[in-house]
Amino acid sequence: ILNVEQSPQSLHVQEGDSTNFTCSFPSSNFYALHWYRWETAKSPEALFVMTLNGDEKKKGRISATLNTKEGYSYLYIKGSQPEDSATYLCAFLNAGNMLTFGGGTRLMVKP
Amino acid sequence: KAGVTQTPRYLIKTRGQQVTLSCSPISGHRSVSWYQQTPGQGLQFLFEYFSETQRNKGNFPGRFSGRQFSNSRSEMNVSTLELGDSALYLCASSSFSWNTEAFFGQGTRLTVV
Numbered sequence: 195i196l197n198v199e200q201s202p203q204s205l206h207v208q209e210g211d212s213t214n215f216t217c218s219f220p221s222s223n224f225y226a227l228h229w230y231r232w233e234t235a236k237s238p239e240a241l242f243v244m245t246l247n248g249d250e251k252k253k254g255r256i257s258a259t260l261n262t263k264e265g266y267s268y269l270y271i272k273g274s275q276p277e278d279s280a281t282y283l284c285a286f287l288n289a290g291n292m293l294t295f296g297g298g299t300r301l302m303v304k305p
Numbered sequence: 306k307a308g309v310t311q312t313p314r315y316l317i318k319t320r321g322q323q324v325t326l327s328c329s330p331i332s333g334h335r336s337v338s339w340y341q342q343t344p345g346q347g348l349q350f351l352f353e354y355f356s357e358t359q360r361n362k363g364n365f366p367g368r369f370s371g372r373q374f375s376n377s378r379s380e381m382n383v384s385t386l387e388l389g390d391s392a393l394y395l396c397a398s399s400s401f402s403w404n405t406e407a408f409f410g411q412g413t414r415l416t417v418v
Contacts, residue, residue: 238348240408243404243405285348290360294350298347
């Protein structure tokens, strides 16, 4: 059983605050790390797929970093907006092509 | 292009019955995975199919099974339903390997009464 853990489980921030979440995963047999955003009543949508140690990816106000040697990834949101409210999921892909999800971080941004 | 389509969207079944859920992946995608989400749990991996072969299997009892057809459409079947099988079942497809992003359907909400 692969352990992919995310923290915190939930987070309440004010509009305009910047925030970050953590995803920890096994440091062995690494192939890729995925981040998804899951809004209520919608399907999860991919944010980033990261494969290389030291990778940094950015999409608008959201960015992510990856450390495969120590087994963690950070997701950052700069200047949170109410529309950023969602559950953010990370998923670890091993060399066997099995994608294992963490429990998610539920973000609520208050106007 | 059309997204991942799951049918039905909602289903109510009685304990002991069986159910079949369907997933049509994005055209050209050959890999399809199934996940279960129950309240308070993350997405639990059920199985993954690639070119009609089950490539990976999660830690679920044998009552959960699946298959994939030559057009990449996939079905999952749950036999002898239990109350604890009530969940959202999500299907995801990918073009070749999971090194590229996965695309999810909207899910099938199964309620077992």
